[in-house]
Amino acid sequence: MLLTNAELVDGHTVDCRIDGEQIAAVDAALDPAPNESVIDAAGNLLLPGAIDAHVHFREPGYQHKETWTTGTRSAAAGGVTTVIDMPNTSPPTTTGEGFDAKATVAEQACIDYGINGGVTGDWEPDSLFDRPLCALGEVFLADSTGDMGVASDDFADAVDRAVDEGVTVTVHAEDETRFDAAARDGDAGGPGRAANADLWSAYRTAAAEAAAVDYATDVGQETGADIHIAHTSTPEGIDAAVDGGATCEVCPHHLYLSRADLDELGTHGRMNPPLRSENRRRAVFERVADGTVDIVATDHAPHTREEKNAGLWDAPSGVPGVETMLPLLLESARKGEFTYERVVDLVAHNPAEIFDLESKGRIAPGYDADLVLVDPDDPRAIRGDDTHSRCEWTPFAGRQGVFPELTMVRGQVVYERTPAGGRGRGGDDEQFSDIDGENVRA
Ligand SMILES: NC(=O)N[C@@H](CC(=O)O)C(=O)O
Numbered sequence: 339m340l341l342t343n344a345e346l347v348d349g350h351t352v353d354c355r356i357d358g359e360q361i362a363a364v365d366a367a368l369d370p371a372p373n374e375s376v377i378d379a380a381g382n383l384l385l386p387g388a389i390d391a392h393v394h395f396r397e398p399g400y401q402h403k404e405t406w407t408t409g410t411r412s413a414a415a416g417g418v419t420t421v422i423d424m425p426n427t428s429p430p431t432t433t434g435e436g437f438d439a440k441a442t443v444a445e446q447a448c449i450d451y452g453i454n455g456g457v458t459g460d461w462e463p464d465s466l467f468d469r470p471l472c473a474l475g476e477v478f479l480a481d482s483t484g485d486m487g488v489a490s491d492d493f494a495d496a497v498d499r500a501v502d503e504g505v506t507v508t509v510h511a512e513d514e515t516r517f518d519a520a521a522r523d524g525d526a527g528g529p530g531r532a533a534n535a536d537l538w539s540a541y542r543t544a545a546a547e548a549a550a551v552d553y554a555t556d557v558g559q560e561t562g563a564d565i566h567i568a569h570t571s572t573p574e575g576i577d578a579a580v581d582g583g584a585t586c587e588v589c590p591h592h593l594y595l596s597r598a599d600l601d602e603l604g605t606h607g608r609m610n611p612p613l614r615s616e617n618r619r620r621a622v623f624e625r626v627a628d629g630t631v632d633i634v635a636t637d638h639a640p641h642t643r644e645e646k647n648a649g650l651w652d653a654p655s656g657v658p659g660v661e662t663m664l665p666l667l668l669e670s671a672r673k674g675e676f677t678y679e680r681v682v683d684l685v686a687h688n689p690a691e692i693f694d695l696e697s698k699g700r701i702a703p704g705y706d707a708d709l710v711l712v713d714p715d716d717p718r719a720i721r722g723d724d725t726h727s728r729c730e731w732t733p734f735a736g737r738q739g740v741f742p743e744l745t746m747v748r749g750q751v752v753y754e755r756t757p758a759g760g761r762g763r764g765g766d767d768e769q770f771s772d773i774d775g776e777n778v779r780a
Pocket residue numbers: 394426476482483510608609610611637639640655656657
């Protein structure tokens with residue numbers, strides 16, 4: 339197959355030949371071979387498929403929130419060709435058996451994936467490390483969805499083990515002892531007392547993040563482990579990660595939303611770590627734009643609308659995001675808030691490097707043909723009803739995103755939007771193919 343006249347983020351216009359699952363050649367002009375199928379990509383930007391290094395696809399255990407089928411379709415429609423799935427499912431991915439249960443359902447994936455191993459007081463590292471794990475984590479230094487918070491000793495032991503096994507440790511860094519209990523208990527959300535969603539941000543303090551990042555990076559430096567700090571939400575947390583020799587990620591919700599949005603979002607804006615002040619959001623944005631932050635990943639954490647509509651203290655934490663990450667970043671690039679090269683670093687080059695996805699993340703001969711075509715000048719409104727996640731809502735409703743025209747995984751078109759039926763999203767003009775996603779470690 340030949341993609342012709344595609345523009346790369348460095349401004350070059352190229353033809354790209356795909357042979358089977360890999361990119362065979364990238365050149366200014368390639369002649370189609372007899373019988374070679376040709377896709378004219380003139381006017382489109384050609385990007386490496388995005389790697390979302392932090393998703394919760396909920397299966398096994400919580401299929402009413404998301405499944406591997408709905409989660410990976412949502413990913414494909416958003417230009418994500420590889421995901422790394424987190425262990426807080428049921429059973430949790432903390433034993434060999436737990437891993438196998440997830441590996442079986444993950445075969446429904448229509449994009450490629452990695453499966454992480456989780457750590458709890460009673461995890462079974464021996465059987466777990468027998469399996470083709472992508473990384474360890476997220477290891478929860480504070481409770482979040484799934485109540486998998488670990489004690490410090492267990493964390494340190496797990497990091498030791500990860501060093502022996504040569505895997506990266508992704509850390510959920512919040513220190514519960516630094517939460518502001520008064521913010522919670524001052525408005526316990528009891529009968530008749532509506533708890534304001536902003537109290538979640540007041541409760542799970544910014545200081546709790548920086549303290550936990552310091553702790554995790556200390557353990558990392560003592561052991562020589564590769565520590566990756568998940569979903570950093572504050573400039574202090576990012577700077578602590580960098581100072582401590584760790585890599586870090588920022589989620590779209592901490593880039594584009596702040597406490598100022600909570601009036602509108604209500605409990606749908608509750609996640610861990612929580613939304614921060616507009617000042618902190620801007621400082622986080624700067625660190626993403628200037629390259630301080632290594633990756634953007636979504637922490638795609640779907641819950642049903644019904645679940646999210648419970649009172650503040652009862653609603654589960656987490657927001658979906660796998661489908662809107664690349665579109666939001668491309669819209670920022672379109673508006674000049676950062677460069678297209680930066681976008682590709684954040685969602686392709688850097689995650690591939692951090693998580694040792696050797697055949698992924700680049701448009702070059704020999705790499706997997708995980709590719710996305712977008713019309714960079716055609717943003718659309720984001721709507722919950724248009725997304726393909728089972729939860730069918732998004733905290734980014736009303737914002738603009740630049741969505742893929744076509745997404746390809748290892749040379750197979752998995753998602754395509756055809757202009758024929760008018761170019762609205764979510765209509766008959768979208769097509770998915772049920773290709774067989776593969777475990778990146780298997
Ligand atoms: N981020 C969240 O608020 N929730 C995540 C868990 C997590 O990443 O902490 C979830 O699985 O729901």
